[in-house]
Amino acid sequence: MKKYIGKRLLHLVGILIALSFLTFLLMYLAPGDAATKKLNAQGIAVSQEVLEQTRADMGLDRPFLVQYGDWALKVLRGDLGTSYKDGTSVAGKLSKALGYTAQLALGALGISLLIALPLAILTALKKDTLLDYIVRFFSFIGNSMPNFLISVLLMYFLCVKARLLPVVADRSFQGLLLPSVALSIPMIGRFLRQFRAELLEQLGKSYVSGAVARGVRGRYILFRNVLHNAAIPILTIVGLQIGTLMGGSVVIETIFRWPGLGKLAMDSITARDTPVIQGFVLLTAVIYVMVNLLTDVAYHWIDPRIRQE
Amino acid sequence: MKKTKILSLLLALALVLGLAACGAAPAPAAPAAPAEPKILKLAESFAYASLDAHKDWNGWYTSIYGLTETLFKVGNDLSVQPLLAEKAETSEDGLTWTVTLNPKAAFSDGKALTADMVVRNLQRIGEVNERFADVKDYVIEAVDDKTLTITTPELYPTLITDKLTNSAFGIMDLDGADLDNAPVCTGPFTVKSFEPEGTVELAKNENYWNGDVKLDGVIFYYMNDDESKLMAMQSGEIDGSSSVTAAAKEIYAADPSSYVLTVIPATRLQFYVLNQNRLSPNVRKAINLTVDNQDIADYLGGTVSPAVGPFGASAPYGQVTKPAVDRAAAKAAIEADGYTLNADGYYEKDGKELTVEICYYFARSLDSIAVVLERQFKEIGVKCILTGVEDADSTYRVTGEYDIALYCMIADQAGDPYYCINALFRQNSDWALSGFHSNECEALINELQSETDVNRRAELANQIVQISIDDDAFGYIGLFNKTTVAVPGVVNIGENSPFDFYAVSAETDMP
Numbered sequence: 001m002k003k004y005i006g007k008r009l010l011h012l013v014g015i016l017i018a019l020s021f022l023t024f025l026l027m028y029l030a031p032g033d034a035a036t037k038k039l040n041a042q043g044i045a046v047s048q049e050v051l052e053q054t055r056a057d058m059g060l061d062r063p064f065l066v067q068y069g070d071w072a073l074k075v076l077r078g079d080l081g082t083s084y085k086d087g088t089s090v091a092g093k094l095s096k097a098l099g100y101t102a103q104l105a106l107g108a109l110g111i112s113l114l115i116a117l118p119l120a121i122l123t124a125l126k127k128d129t130l131l132d133y134i135v136r137f138f139s140f141i142g143n144s145m146p147n148f149l150i151s152v153l154l155m156y157f158l159c160v161k162a163r164l165l166p167v168v169a170d171r172s173f174q175g176l177l178l179p180s181v182a183l184s185i186p187m188i189g190r191f192l193r194q195f196r197a198e199l200l201e202q203l204g205k206s207y208v209s210g211a212v213a214r215g216v217r218g219r220y221i222l223f224r225n226v227l228h229n230a231a232i233p234i235l236t237i238v239g240l241q242i243g244t245l246m247g248g249s250v251v252i253e254t255i256f257r258w259p260g261l262g263k264l265a266m267d268s269i270t271a272r273d274t275p276v277i278q279g280f281v282l283l284t285a286v287i288y289v290m291v292n293l294l295t296d297v298a299y300h301w302i303d304p305r306i307r308q309e
Numbered sequence: 310m311k312k313t314k315i316l317s318l319l320l321a322l323a324l325v326l327g328l329a330a331c332g333a334a335p336a337p338a339a340p341a342a343p344a345e346p347k348i349l350k351l352a353e354s355f356a357y358a359s360l361d362a363h364k365d366w367n368g369w370y371t372s373i374y375g376l377t378e379t380l381f382k383v384g385n386d387l388s389v390q391p392l393l394a395e396k397a398e399t400s401e402d403g404l405t406w407t408v409t410l411n412p413k414a415a416f417s418d419g420k421a422l423t424a425d426m427v428v429r430n431l432q433r434i435g436e437v438n439e440r441f442a443d444v445k446d447y448v449i450e451a452v453d454d455k456t457l458t459i460t461t462p463e464l465y466p467t468l469i470t471d472k473l474t475n476s477a478f479g480i481m482d483l484d485g486a487d488l489d490n491a492p493v494c495t496g497p498f499t500v501k502s503f504e505p506e507g508t509v510e511l512a513k514n515e516n517y518w519n520g521d522v523k524l525d526g527v528i529f530y531y532m533n534d535d536e537s538k539l540m541a542m543q544s545g546e547i548d549g550s551s552s553v554t555a556a557a558k559e560i561y562a563a564d565p566s567s568y569v570l571t572v573i574p575a576t577r578l579q580f581y582v583l584n585q586n587r588l589s590p591n592v593r594k595a596i597n598l599t600v601d602n603q604d605i606a607d608y609l610g611g612t613v614s615p616a617v618g619p620f621g622a623s624a625p626y627g628q629v630t631k632p633a634v635d636r637a638a639a640k641a642a643i644e645a646d647g648y649t650l651n652a653d654g655y656y657e658k659d660g661k662e663l664t665v666e667i668c669y670y671f672a673r674s675l676d677s678i679a680v681v682l683e684r685q686f687k688e689i690g691v692k693c694i695l696t697g698v699e700d701a702d703s704t705y706r707v708t709g710e711y712d713i714a715l716y717c718m719i720a721d722q723a724g725d726p727y728y729c730i731n732a733l734f735r736q737n738s739d740w741a742l743s744g745f746h747s748n749e750c751e752a753l754i755n756e757l758q759s760e761t762d763v764n765r766r767a768e769l770a771n772q773i774v775q776i777s778i779d780d781d782a783f784g785y786i787g788l789f790n791k792t793t794v795a796v797p798g799v800v801n802i803g804e805n806s807p808f809d810f811y812a813v814s815a816e817t818d819m820p
Contacts, residue, residue: 032700038365039440040702044719045732046440048739054439086358086365088505152536160544167541168350168530170508255534259507 001300005293012289016282020075023281024068027274033060034084034272058084071278080282081275085268090279093264097248098283100171101260104252105245107180112187113238119188120195121222124203135192143189147251151182155255169256179256183249187241194237198230205229231302239295243288346525349819351802351812352538352550356531358505359489362479363434369476373803373812374511374529375498377479380408380427381469385805387624387724389469392519393422393480393495397469403761405460406468412455415518416482417499424451430480431459438477464759466766470725476810497522497815507531511813523818542568542794548819549795549802551809555610561794569795571804574614574621577789578720578729579678581667581713583781585744588665588712591642592691593781596665596713598632598639599689602786605681609674613787618774619720619729621788621807625763626726626770631778631785639689656690664692665712668705671697673717678786682713709742720788723808726770727757734777745782796820 035054039046055061059070074081080090123132158178159167169175202208203226211221248262261280268276353373362368362377371377380394397408414422428449435444448460461468472478482493491500495518498511509529513522530547532538539557541547553561553570561568581600583593602615620627632638648656648663656663667682669675676697683693696711698704705711720729733740734750750773757769777783793804798820803812 031698032703036700036702044722044728045702048737050439050442053442057439083358088358152540155537155540160540163544166546167537167544168532168546255537257507257530257532257534257537 001297005297008289008293008296012286015285015289019281019285020072020278021068023278024071024274025064027272027277028064028067030272032272034058034274035060037271038085071275075278075282080279083268083273083276085271085273085276090275093276094261094279094283097259097261097264098246100258101246101248101253101262103176104179104183104249104258104260105242107176108183108187108245109238109242111180111184112191112241115184116188116191116195120192120199121227123192124196124199125222127200136196139189139192141189142185143193145186147182147186147249148255150185151179151252151255154178154182175256175258179252179258182256183245183252191237191241195230195234198233199226202226202230228302232299235295235298235302239291239298243291246287246291247284347523347819348526348528349524349549349799349802349813349817350528350530350547352532352541352547353529354531354533354538354552356506356509356529360492360500360503360509361437361488362481362492362494363430363437363477365438366477368479369810371479371492371494371496372476372810374509375496375527375813375815375817376492376500376511377476377481377494378496379476379478379480380410380473382811383470383474383723383806383808385807387621387721387807389474389724393427394473397473399466399761403464403466403759404462405458407452407456407458408473410455410457411518413518414495415516416493416495417514417516418482418493419516420482420493422480422495423454424457425454426483427451427480428457429483431478433483434478441472441475441477444472466759466761467725467727470723471728474723498524498527498813501526517815520815522815524813527813527817542796545796548799549793551791551793551803551812553792553794555612557794558610558612558792567796569797569799571793571795572611572790573805573807574788575791575807575809576621576719576721577673577717577809578616578619579613579673579675579715579717579786579789580616580619581682581715581784581786582711582740582743582745583784584709584712584714584742585782586709586742589646590781591646592663592665595639595642595689595691596686597778597781597784598635598642599685599691600682600784600786601634601685604685605678606787608681609677609787611790612674612792613789616785616788618778618785619733620726620770620774621721624721624724624726625767626774628767628771629774629778636689643689643691650690654690655692662692663690664694666694666696667713667715668696668698668701668711669715670699670701673789675715675717678715706739707742714740714743717789721807726766726774730754730757730770730773733783734773743782745777745780747776747780750776 033055035051035058039051039054059067071081082089083093119135123135126132155167155178158164165174165178169178208221208226211225248260248265250262250266252258253260253263265277265280268280355370357365357367357370359367360371360376362371368377378392380392381389382392384390391411393411393414395409395411397406399406410422410424410427416422428451431444431449434441446462449457451457459468480495481488485493490503497514497517499514501510501512503509508531511527513525532541535554535557538550539560542550558570561570583596585593606613606615617631618627618629643656643663646658648658651657651662665686667679669679679695683695686693701716705714706716718732722728731754732738734745735741735754736746736751753769753773757766757773760766760769791807791809793802795802795804800818801814801816
């Protein structure tokens with residue numbers, strides 16, 4: 001197991017080098033630079049002379065490999081640099097945004113699992129009944145609705161009409177609630193369909209028919225055998241979703257004024273703030289790889305067959 | 310089993326509704342009782358990471374927040390008015406400005422504003438803000454406690470409008486502990502709490518030197534999503550907002566008892582540049598005779614006012630004329646170049662259709678304008694290719710690869726035309742790539758650069774802009790309207806100022 005984890009972490013180093021180089025290159029090739037974006041931010045153009053001087057001060061006039069090498073050396077020393085946009089520490093910006101994104105991801109994931117898992121079990125057990133059709137229909141709707149539409153509808157009905165929650169939310173639990181629900185709705189639809197399919201597959205297997213024939217109680221079969229055997233694919237689905245959630249959601253975070261990683265990344269791309277974008281890419285790559293690694297480790301824990309392999 | 314089904318459904322429903330109910334419901338906006346503190350809640354579309362007015366564009370916002378003040382300000386009528394300074398006079402050679410401070414001016418902690426502090430502020434701006442690096446070349450000295458001199462290396466008649474009214478030149482107490490998060494300034498409000506790139510809470514400056522402050526406090530929420538702003542207004546959680554979209558404007562306008570809309574022409578200009586290297590004089594003339602600014606303004610839902618020149622028609626330097634829309638004359642101009650209409654209704658010559666490339670970027674409604682222009686040109690038989698880019702400043706503006714380049718900029722920074730004229734018509738400006746060149750224009754711009762008489766400056770500006778119109782080098786489409794919405798009773802939130810960097814003041818009030 002230790003060897004396996006070591007190998008995966010070694011892969012991570014390769015992934016980080018490739019990703020950071022590619023992102024840096026794309027930002028370098030993209031039209032516009034941080035100096036232009038910063039100086040012309042409010043629609044008042046500056047002279048070419050000022051622009052050139054600012055580019056030189058920011059080091060943007062240097063060749064690509066020099067810029068990348070300089071950045072990479074700093075990162076190796078543990079310094080992610082400062083933002084081109086406002087001169088603040090990239091590490092500080094990322095850690096603050098990561099905290100907010102983690103809260104949002106946890107909230108959305110919690111709601112999704114609490115709703116999707118029981119409903120998936122129910123619909124799997126009641127396959128092709130009216131209840132199954134209704135739930136599947138709503139899961140289709142939830143899954144296919146874009147985030148911005150869900151957010152605006154929730155805000156309109158819960159904040160403007162029912163006045164249950166504020167539009168101008170703060171960073172409290174109350175402020176977290178609506179974006180978490182908005183983020184979870186498509187996820188519930190997705191989880192429900194995937195979980196249901198996994199459970200149906202397990203329910204159709206011969207060990208279930210055998211257990212029923214032997215007179216084992218249905219609830220016992222469901223909780224001790226079916227759910228246990230479906231745990232690995234379910235864990236994979238959830239693990240992948242955690243990785244995605246931790247990258248932040250631009251739309252949700254913008255609409256609900258939630259200062260997470262998605263909004264930070266989007267603002268940084270708009271401002272051509274390469275140090276922040278690079279930091280974001282490294283962070284999300286690490287999170288994604290680590291979550292997948294933890295999922296794999298969890299397989300070992302759940303399934304003795306994998307342990308033996 | 311039936312019980313399980315009901316329980317599961319109830320669990321799912323209760324979770325969403327229950328969680329929603331966990332959050333305490335915000336009380337609907339109730340009329341403020343007389344004893345209650347008057348806290349105004351406003352939405353802003355941008356927010357910065359620091360309140361240090363001298364750095365980046367932070368000063369734009371510290372001015373909006375009523376924290377910082379400048380030596381002079383620009384009135385709603387575009388006139389320059391004294392604020393922290395009483396007056397500024399130039400020496401005979403025009404190089405040295407003597408600025409006399411208002412003796413009453415003081416910081417929120419009661420400390421008097423001194424010439425020495427202003428000198429330190431000006432010097433610091435030159436050091437920390439790339440846009441004003443030229444200030445490092447000025448000799449700035451305190452003469453006495455309330456007088457300072459600024460000597461520029463060259464004649465600089467627009468020092469006051471370019472610099473001393475500029476929001477980046479907001480004065481702060483540089484001996485204050487935390488310039489980024491809680492600067493001590495001279496404005497009617499002080500920082501109560503500051504969340505970088507988030508909400509800013511302000512309290513009344515109890516020691517305000519320039520009269521009583523009517524509000525007890527202001528909260529600025531950072532909301533850059535238009536739908537959220539609209540719904541926050543509808544739910545009564547904010548009292549006002551600027552930069553109202555056309556869609557939101559319609560909704561507010563439909564309910565005048567709940568919302569007060571103020572629409573005034575502002576200073577942000579939408580215009581296009583005609584590439585003389587690629588378009589003949591007759592085609593350029595035809596284009597300018599075809600573009601219907603009123604049609605565009607209508608299409609944009611009243612968010613812009615049709616323009617004649619780059620400046621508002623009420624400004625003394627906004628007195629220019631342009632020919633009325635005349636499609637027949639436009640077609641005649643194209644035909645004079647030897648083009649004839651083909652079977653598809655487009656002009657062609659030597660088997661080649663007359664096609665113009667319109668370059669635009671995705672901001673300030675320029676993408677919508679490009680679509681309207683395409684329609685208008687089609688009506689006279691000119692085909693268009695629309696090329697949208699994300700960033701004009703690093704593409705067509707600096708490569709000159711366009712027939713028509715759409716652009717948007719603030720034309721009037723602070724009541725003077727020089728900045729815009731210098732940026733657009735100079736032979737070394739980026740737009741010179743369009744082939745526009747006029748010795749007469751260049752000479753007039755040189756004269757404008759050093760002219761100190763305001764009336765003569767307006768005269769020169771009008772002549773310069775008129776040349777650009779007569780030469781069919783530029784087309785001025787519209788000036789963005791500043792659209793502000795507020796609940797009834799909220800007044801003086803900058804709704805009557807054409808500039809975006811003014812909002813709350815001591816005179817701001819609410820019911």
